[in-house]
Amino acid sequence: MTRNHPHISRRIALRTVAGATLVSVAGCLNDNGGSGTSSDGTTPSGSKGPLTRVAVEGTTLVVELSEEADVNQVNLIQPNGELFGQRDVATGAQQVSFEIGTSYAPGEYRVLALEGEETVQESALSVQPNLSIVEMGIGKNQPEKMWDSSSDKISKEAFVSVENQGSGPDAITQLLFVGDVPYPSDEEGTNYDENDDVSGIYNPEKDTEVDEVVIKPGEQLTLYSYRSPFAFVRGEGTSCESEEQTGSFEVILETRVGANRISNPYSIHYSASEEFDNCEITISED
CATH class of the missing domain: 2.60.40.3080 (Immunoglobulin-like)
Structure with a gap:
């Protein structure tokens, strides 16, 4: 995480990208x-x-x-x-x-x-499945992409569009945000990245966190976060500061078939703010 002048060194868990080979349906x-x-x-x-x-x-x-x-x-x-x-x-x-x-x-x-x-x-x-992350965004910045654009709680959550271009189905068992997000999924935040019993995936129809989401061959669907990765929590993750900050993070999908992990890297920018929870966040894909 970097500001305009001083440099902050913090541990960021880097994850590898795992993909499957595209095959015919x-x-x-x-x-x-x-x-x-x-x-x-x-x-x-x-x-x-x-x-x-x-x-x-x-x-x-x-x-x-x-x-x-x-x-x-x-x-x-x-x-x-x-x-x-x-x-x-x-x-x-x-x-x-x-x-x-x-x-x-x-x-x-x-x-x-x-x-x-x-x-x-x-x-x-x-x-064989072949999953890829097509798009991701923050509810506060793109409420029209969320399950309920009028709900206050969507501002702290994220959406992730996933596509399966392979020939086999798969199950997404975890949705993780690791790095310089306000409330990451590792030990610097919600700390569920090593807990196989927690998916971090929200199902709007059931209004609860689900164990997994099945994605069929040729299907594209949208996942919603459940553990508020873009909520500002004092003393956890990254908070707003008086100077602008830039950093990076990864969106990670844990899947069942072949125990594959799919991830995409992103850059993140925080505007300057005198309040720890009142800055603007912008993200871009690396």
């Missing part, structure tokens, strides 16, 4: 019966075999079969080669599904269509 079959990809999950013309579409919808892996499919079982194989699950195919059925939730191992899954003991066809599908 749907896996389809090519003319040779192998695996291919398509943006809409449909089988390319000329493809042969009972499997017409394999895709992730929400937290479910869906397998669609052709009308002529002579298949009595579909198996789903995990990236480590172990069986994830199997589904019997009733006569005339054209779809089976596997609920993968948000505790699955990311990677390439194989779908096997069986007739008796024989594998008739196989398809591969990469299932």
